Amino acid sequence: MYSILALIFKYIFIIVIYLFIFSIIRLIYLDIKSMDAISFEDRAYLKLINRKDSLPFKIDEHYIIDGDIKLGRQNNNDIVIKDQYVSKEHFQIVEDEKEYYLEDLESVNGTYLNGDKLYDIVKLKDGDIIRIGKIEFLFVNRE
């Protein structure tokens, strides 16, 4: 009785072990894929204009705008940038019916949209350049 069970189970064990390995490889594959090429096709995102290695702090090439996002130096922001020119809460982008609005959160050094200092809420359009300190982002929204 036991020997038959052992016979069946050895095949099942091998199948389960390999399923486990492949599910992990798949997850890692997805992880890597999402790192270097997320499909930005139908989403709005911020693209870093500066060369990444010219900035002495951690920053990503792309930030996808998923709903409302806040940028600042503090860790509870959606985008955290540890630059001295960035305020604890610097600016936020609010989404409303597929339109995106940029608002400065009374930052010390200010937020600049296409070279002009921001004073109130402005609707963003594709190709706008947002500057804080020496960091420049390109706003991309191809709908």
Add this chain to the structure above:
Amino acid sequence: MFKGEIRKQSPKNLLLLFQILALLLLLAYEQMHADKMIFIMAMGLILIIYLSNYLLIKISSGDNYIFLIVTMLITIGIIVIYRIDEKLGIKQLTWISLGIFLFFLVYFMVKRLKKIDDWLYLYLVLAYLLFIITFAFGDRKFGAINWVSFRGFAFQPGEITKIVLIFLLASYYSNTEKWRHIKYSSYYIMGVVYSFIALLFLQKDLGTALVFYIIFASIQFIYEEDRKLILYNIGLFLGSGVLGYVLFDHVKIRFQAWLNPWIYIERQGYQITQSLFAIAEGGFFGKGLGMGHPDFVPVVYTDFIFSAICEEMGIFTGIGIVMLFMIFVYRGFKIAISQENRFYRILAIGISTLFGIQSFIILGGVLKMIPLTGLTLPFISYGGSSILSSFIALSILQICSEDMTSREDTDE
């Protein structure tokens, strides 16, 4: 988004399925003399593993694959150990539970510590202290003095020294500016590592000596600015290897038993030939758990666990284990690449090298690819100190996988 959330759970559930199936098989195996205690303990461990996998994703912002891979390795290991010797299996269950507890303890403690990259001298003293303990109180077991008994509780200080060595090297190579004013500081660190290797050689613990050397060589190769030192290192290693072969009998015996074990089948070659028979006997799918004779191989539950696994669960499971180790080491190097803090990056490199090279040496030895040296297969072999130190190293790797730059100035 929701769909992806479910899919992310899948390896964890497969692991649970594997463990429950193993438990069912055990139930069928034990039906004549059912012992309730072992079932409760096994269920407890399954619950602990499932919960820790679940909790770790919540607690840690870092990698969540390494712990998953390790728990799979542990499950395969404990099934085979329990099958070989029930008492050892129960002991191993306790060690693993303790190891997981230690994993979380070290994780929270080391994460709190600041400036651990400055404690170079502490690591140095600690490493020598562990060697002194081994020499003063060590027992000879399986030809090597690496066991220290304390009130009936035996452990191997060498297992901890490995981690101390990685900390020592990381602490030195992450602060090269600080040490530059001392002339020939790189030579000193090389001397220190070679003194460790010489001490291990005196203990006749060749496997650990090799692990030490390779960890040192890989970190040196990546970070040493004085490139000719690497050449010296390789030259010195080859020279001392040849010298060791000529001078010491135990090195010569290992080497000859590897070249042709069949003439020494009665003595030095017995273990390796039995291991080869066991692997051949298993074939692709194995004999089935409980149907083989893994007890023919001496000390099968530690160094030779791989041949027992191959005999009863098949070479496919063996290949699976090698693949799991490969993914694990790959994840380790991935962690090192994405880590920005130099100290933690070197730690991650060191720990990945440790696991990679240790499993390579023992798997190669068991399969007669390279000369056999006694080492445990991390996370699979039976052994309290091996399991505990592996979990400590894993916990440090988990810390390394987190983003250190955002942690440093949270309290501004």
